[in-house]
Amino acid sequence: MSGPTLSDVADAAGVSYATADRVLNNRGNVAQKSIAKVREAVDRLGYVRNVAAANLSRKRVYRLAFLIPSGPNAFFNRLRAHITALAQHLSVDNVTVEIVDVSAFSVEALHDSIGQLTGYDFDGVAIVGLQNDQLEQPLADLRAHGVPIIGLVSDLPVALRSAYIGIDNMVAGRTAARLTGMAHANRTGAIQTFAGALDARDHAERLQGFRDVIAADFPKLSVLDPILTKDDPAVLYDAACTALQTNPSISAIYNVGAGNVGLIKAISEIKDTRPFSVIHELVEHSKQALITGHVDLVIDQRPDVEVSRAFALLRALIDQRDMPPMPALMPTIFVQDNLPADTLNDPMEAQVK
Amino acid sequence: MSGPTLSDVADAAGVSYATADRVLNNRGNVAQKSIAKVREAVDRLGYVRNVAAANLSRKRVYRLAFLIPSGPNAFFNRLRAHITALAQHLSVDNVTVEIVDVSAFSVEALHDSIGQLTGYDFDGVAIVGLQNDQLEQPLADLRAHGVPIIGLVSDLPVALRSAYIGIDNMVAGRTAARLTGMAHANRTGAIQTFAGALDARDHAERLQGFRDVIAADFPKLSVLDPILTKDDPAVLYDAACTALQTNPSISAIYNVGAGNVGLIKAISEIKDTRPFSVIHELVEHSKQALITGHVDLVIDQRPDVEVSRAFALLRALIDQRDMPPMPALMPTIFVQDNLPADTLNDPMEAQVK
DNA sequence: CTCAAAATGATAGACGTATATCAGAAAATG
DNA sequence: CATTTTCTGATATACGTCTATCATTTTGAG
Numbered sequence: 001m002s003g004p005t006l007s008d009v010a011d012a013a014g015v016s017y018a019t020a021d022r023v024l025n026n027r028g029n030v031a032q033k034s035i036a037k038v039r040e041a042v043d044r045l046g047y048v049r050n051v052a053a054a055n056l057s058r059k060r061v062y063r064l065a066f067l068i069p070s071g072p073n074a075f076f077n078r079l080r081a082h083i084t085a086l087a088q089h090l091s092v093d094n095v096t097v098e099i100v101d102v103s104a105f106s107v108e109a110l111h112d113s114i115g116q117l118t119g120y121d122f123d124g125v126a127i128v129g130l131q132n133d134q135l136e137q138p139l140a141d142l143r144a145h146g147v148p149i150i151g152l153v154s155d156l157p158v159a160l161r162s163a164y165i166g167i168d169n170m171v172a173g174r175t176a177a178r179l180t181g182m183a184h185a186n187r188t189g190a191i192q193t194f195a196g197a198l199d200a201r202d203h204a205e206r207l208q209g210f211r212d213v214i215a216a217d218f219p220k221l222s223v224l225d226p227i228l229t230k231d232d233p234a235v236l237y238d239a240a241c242t243a244l245q246t247n248p249s250i251s252a253i254y255n256v257g258a259g260n261v262g263l264i265k266a267i268s269e270i271k272d273t274r275p276f277s278v279i280h281e282l283v284e285h286s287k288q289a290l291i292t293g294h295v296d297l298v299i300d301q302r303p304d305v306e307v308s309r310a311f312a313l314l315r316a317l318i319d320q321r322d323m324p325p326m327p328a329l330m331p332t333i334f335v336q337d338n339l340p341a342d343t344l345n346d347p348m349e350a351q352v353k
Numbered sequence: 354m355s356g357p358t359l360s361d362v363a364d365a366a367g368v369s370y371a372t373a374d375r376v377l378n379n380r381g382n383v384a385q386k387s388i389a390k391v392r393e394a395v396d397r398l399g400y401v402r403n404v405a406a407a408n409l410s411r412k413r414v415y416r417l418a419f420l421i422p423s424g425p426n427a428f429f430n431r432l433r434a435h436i437t438a439l440a441q442h443l444s445v446d447n448v449t450v451e452i453v454d455v456s457a458f459s460v461e462a463l464h465d466s467i468g469q470l471t472g473y474d475f476d477g478v479a480i481v482g483l484q485n486d487q488l489e490q491p492l493a494d495l496r497a498h499g500v501p502i503i504g505l506v507s508d509l510p511v512a513l514r515s516a517y518i519g520i521d522n523m524v525a526g527r528t529a530a531r532l533t534g535m536a537h538a539n540r541t542g543a544i545q546t547f548a549g550a551l552d553a554r555d556h557a558e559r560l561q562g563f564r565d566v567i568a569a570d571f572p573k574l575s576v577l578d579p580i581l582t583k584d585d586p587a588v589l590y591d592a593a594c595t596a597l598q599t600n601p602s603i604s605a606i607y608n609v610g611a612g613n614v615g616l617i618k619a620i621s622e623i624k625d626t627r628p629f630s631v632i633h634e635l636v637e638h639s640k641q642a643l644i645t646g647h648v649d650l651v652i653d654q655r656p657d658v659e660v661s662r663a664f665a666l667l668r669a670l671i672d673q674r675d676m677p678p679m680p681a682l683m684p685t686i687f688v689q690d691n692l693p694a695d696t697l698n699d700p701m702e703a704q705v706k
Numbered sequence: 707c708t709c710a711a712a713a714t715g716a717t718a719g720a721c722g723t724a725t726a727t728c729a730g731a732a733a734a735t736g
Numbered sequence: 737c738a739t740t741t742t743c744t745g746a747t748a749t750a751c752g753t754c755t756a757t758c759a760t761t762t763t764g765a766g
Contacts, residue, residue, distance in 0.1 A: 002412060002447055005752055016715045021754075029713060031763090048445055052405035053752035056721050059355060092401060092674070094355055174690035182629075182649060182688075185538035213690065276535075296535060304680065321445070327657065327693045333686040335535075337527035337566065340680045358722055369745040374724075384733090384743060406722035409751045 004045040013041035024049070051319055055094065062095040064314055065120075066152070067113055067127040069104035073231075073258055074283035075303070076104075076128070079153070082307040090311060098122075105200075107132045114138035117147075124148045124314035126165075129156035131201060136160060148317035152310055153301070154202060162317055165309050165329070167301045169202045172331040173209025173256065176278045176299050179333065180210075180252050181218035183276045183296065188220040189251030192243050192275070196231035196257030206256035206280070226256070233262030240266035244275075252276040264289045282334050290336040298334040305329065357398040366394035377402070404672050408447065415448045417667055418473075419505070420466055420480040422457035426584070426611055427636035428656070429457075429481070432506070435660040443664060451475075458553070460485045467491035470500075477501045477667035479518075482509035484554055489513060501670035505663055506654070507555060515670055518662050518682070520654040522555045525684040526562025526609065529631045529652050532686065533563075533605050534571035536629045536649065541573040542604030545596050545628070549584035549610030559609035559633070579609070586615030593619035597628075605629040617642045635687050643689040651687040658682065 004012075010020035015034055022030045023038040041047070054060070066083050069076050080099055087097035100117070103109035107130055115138040117125060125142065129135070129151045139160040142149060149156070151164040158164075180191060193210070195203040207226060214221050227243065229235045236259045244250060244266065252275050255263055260279045264286075267274050274294070279286055282300040289295040309326060316323045357365075363373035368387055375383045376391040394400070407413070419436050422429050433452055440450035453470075456462035460483055468491040470478060478495065482488070482504045492513040495502060502509070504517040511517075533544060546563070548556040560579060567574050580596065582588045589612040597603060597619065605628045608616055613632045617639075620627050627647070632639055635653040642648040662679060669676045 002414065002752095007752085018716075019714060022714090025754080027755095031713060034713080050409070050752050051445065053409050053721090054754070056403070056406050056409060056723090056751095057753040058755085059721065061355065089675075092404065171691055175688060178688040178690050179532070179535075182532075183535045183538060185536060185540060187538060209690075330687075330691040330693055333688075333691070334683075335528060335531045335686075337531050337562075338524055338683040338686070340683055355722095360722085371746075372744060375744090378724075380725095382743060387743080403722050406751090407724070409721095409753090410723040411725080412751065 002050075004047050005050075006047070009038065009041045009045055009047045012045055013037040051321070060094060061123075062093070062315060062318060063121070063123045064095065064097045064311070065100055065117055065122045065125045066097060066310075067100045067102050067110070067117075067125070069128055070101035071104045073104065074285065075258065075281040078281075078283055079128075079303045079307065082304045086307055086311060095311070095315070102128075105130070107134050111135055111138055114142060118142055118145060121145070122147060123318050124150075126150050126152045126310045126314060127156060127161075128153045129161070131155060131157060133157070148314060150310060150313055150317075152306065153303075163313055165306050165313065167329045167331050169205035170209035170212075172280070172299050172301070173206035173211075174213045175209075175331050175333065176206070176254055176297070177210040177213035177218075179297055180254060180276060180278055181214060181221060184218065184221060184251065186220065187251070190222045190224055190247070190249045191252040191254055192224045192240075192247070192250045193226040194229055194236060194239065194253070194255040194257060194263065195226040196229055196259070198226070198228065200257070203256045210254060210256070221251075224250070229255075229257060229259055229262075231258040233259045233265075235259070235262070237262030237266050241269070244270065250275050252278070254278045256280060260289070261285050264294050267294045268292075282339075287334075287339055290334060290339065293336070296335070300332045300334055302329065302332050355403075357400050358403075359400070362391065362394045362398055362400045365398055366390040402672075404674070413447060414476075415446070415668060415671060416474070416476050417448065417450045417664070418453055418470055418475045418478045419450060419663075420453045420455050420463070420470075420478070422481055423454035424457045426457065427638065428611060428634040431634075431636055432481075432656045432660065435657045439660055439664060448664070448668070455481075458483070460487050464488055464491055467495060471495055471498060474498070475500060477503075477671050479503050479505045479663045479667060480509060480514075481506045482514070484508060484510060486510070501667060503663060503666055503670070505659065506656075516666055518659050518666065520682045520684050522558035523562035523565075525633070525652050525654070526559035526564075527566045528562075528684050528686065529559070529607055529650070530563040530566035530571075532650055533607060533629060533631055534567060534574060537571065537574060537604065539573065540604070543575045543577055543600070543602045544605040544607055545577045545593075545600070545603045546579040547582055547589060547592065547606070547608040547610060547616065548579040549582055549612070551579070551581065553610070556609045563607060563609070574604075577603070582608075582610060582612055582615075584611040586612040586618075588612070588615070590615030590619050594622070597623065603628050605631070607631045609633065613642070614638050617647050620647045621645075635692075640687075640692055643687060643692065646689070649688070653685045653687055655682065655685050 006020055007017055010017045015037060019034055020038050023035050068080055083099060100113055102113045110130060111134055118141050125147055136157055149161045151161045153166045155164045193207060195207060198204050211223050214223050227239045229239060240263050267277055277295045278297045279295055280299050282298050286298050290298055313323060359373055360370055363370045368390060372383060372387055373391050376388050421433055436450060436452060453466055455466045463483060464487055471494050478500055489510055502514045504514045506519045508517045546560060548560060551557050564576050567576050580592045582592060593616050620630055630648045631650045632648055633652050635651050639651050643651055666676060
């Protein structure tokens with residue numbers, strides 16, 4: 001029924017429990033011959049360590065750290081909220097979480113924060129990363145301490161993390177394009193795009209995916225070059241107002257970045273028919289914009305799913321188990337009708353339910 | 354660090370471990386006064402039972418049963434596949450699953466199957482249900498045996514199940530309507546609808562949601578009365594061909610039910626521009642239809658998410674824990690660009706073709 | 707062959723809970 | 737008050753693993 005125990009393995013291998021234990025927890029001082037015998041017995045019997053018993057015995061606690069960009073960005077606040085909410089429920093399983101705030105998009109700050117992690121001994125770390133060589137040193141140090149590292153939302157240098165949890169931004173851009181194209185119903189049009197900065201990899205990828213699909217499948221549409229906004233609502237507001245007044249042929253708007261409060265404000269001030277509008281990340285203000293009809297679509301990366309996966313993955317890595325089945329994350333499309341009911345900006349309120 | 358133990362609670366309550374244990378596992382033969390003292394101590398110390406230790410001690414196995422409609426329906430095959438896949442990975446946690454096939458949509462068959470569950474002693478049961486009074490008796494029996502019951506995909510009589518996991522079909526219909534409306538870009542049009550049967554609650558609800566949104570927000574569109582198909586691909590094929598030939602004003606198609614193989618075939622045979630097409634449930638053939646461009650949208654209820662929630666929920670119910678945070682399930686929109694990579698194929702599917 | 711080093715076996719206590727047994731105390735009954 | 741009934745406490749064993757200790761055997765080097 002419930003599988004073989006380590007004693008069974010020891011018996012089958014013809015060694016003592018102590019030796020089998022030495023092999024499994026590689027404590028050293030074991031002859032190669034014995035190691036082989038035990039490994040063979042493990043395979044033959046299909047032994048899997050009873051993690052519950054093991055954790056009970058060694059009073060295991062999973063001390064996890066999440067490095068999240070600080071600042072007013074609503075998406076990261078939502079991410080933070082999901083982390084704390086889930087962490088509270090996982091405290092039953094001896095999981096403790098520390099959220100480390102990192103100055104947004106600063107390589108230096110991230111570098112230092114990762115470096116400091118080595119001091120406290122965390123058992124696993126999830127990082128909203130950057131693709132930058134400067135991060136290699138502290139990451140390698142962390143790894144050397146045997147700490148599993150995963151990239152979250154935005155990837156780290158590939159060689160130095162065990163996994164990445166986040167969406168494929170090219171796919172996100174393609175999805176946005178597909179629906180924008182559909183909404184034109186074979187009419188002609190021009191799509192004004194906005195981005196925070198083009199050296200932000202996710203922004204560039206979304207834009208690329210968007211362009212690819214429009215070019216391939218919607219020849220009557222043209223994609224206007226992105227206006228760069230630094231994700232600043234004020235900049236976005238001004239830019240959107242100007243663009244809309246200057247170019248009456250704009251039939252759609254797509255912002256690959258953040259700062260949507262400004263964009264929504266600009267759209268809400270349009271008197272006649274507004275352009276078809278697509279933005280990213282479902283947060284309180286984008287949700288409201290869907291409901292009030294100022295925006296048509298929100299492409300979301302489901303931070304709740306990402307967070308829950310991050311926890312599961314880190315635990316699996318720490319226990320050195322194999323991972324549960326996890327199909328690739330795909331961007332989710334929200335319209336005003338399939339909005340989740342929960343509040344997105346207030347973690348405390350969400351708890352109450 | 355890791356919370357108080359039951360011994361701590363006993364001490365705090367001024368009773369013996371044995372008495373504290375009697376209270377927590379309500380073994381009876383304990384004075385009201387003692388019960389109160391223990392309860393108070395539990396609250397005061399914030400004691401939570403260490404489930405891992407408890408399960409270890411009592412060699413707990415979670416024997417779960419899933420009652421799933423049998424037959425060639427691709428969606429339910431996919432559901433089955435997700436159940437077995439996840440079950441395999443949960444075997445580490447002593448979870449065993451039995452999938453009980455039930456003749457599709459037959460109240461009598463479901464009645465009997467539920468009745469038989471009482472014999473084998475399962476620890477928790479998930480049922481793809483029907484809203485029918487006849488089911489109350491066997492469900493009540495099961496409950497009397499202390500077996501948690503949840504409705505999956507399609508709900509059971511509300512009073513007799515602990516929870517329902519599935520999407521709101523009204524929302525699904527509304528979502529379909531919103532996007533169909535968008536795709537008309539303010540043009541006029543007529544939408545031909547299809548349904549398996551209108552006494553199937555999910556079909557009726559989807560249709561209702563669809564109609565509501567079109568009526569409210571897209572006055573230039575009309576919703577044609579549904580053609581009833583019994584979810585039979587052959588019927589659907591014939592009906593779709595006839596409708597499309599007879600009524601050239603059809604600008605869109607929406608099938609709230611199954612049997613899409615037939616519908617897709619009919620659409621693929623159209624020579625000039627095909628109508629905008631929306632169907633439900635991402636399975637291998639609907640995925641292919643998206644890729645080949647015979648269908649524009651697939652509204653999916655994410656059976657993988659449903660299954661994983663079902664497991665988590667059943668375990669929580671069995672352990673009498675409180676549940677992890679679970680925001681309402683919302684229908685997911687797939688276009689050809691945000692398709693999951695994994696194969697949705699399954700053995701049954703091959704036979705149908 | 708000798709002696710240290712390396713490897714192995716045997717075993718015990720701990721983790722927190724479940725379950726059972728038995729003796730003894732408190733309460734209810736007449 | 738005696739007697740049954742109900743309740744309580746004390747204690748032991750088990751679950752599967754980790755960790756540690758100590759004695760013993762095997763191996764390798766000189």
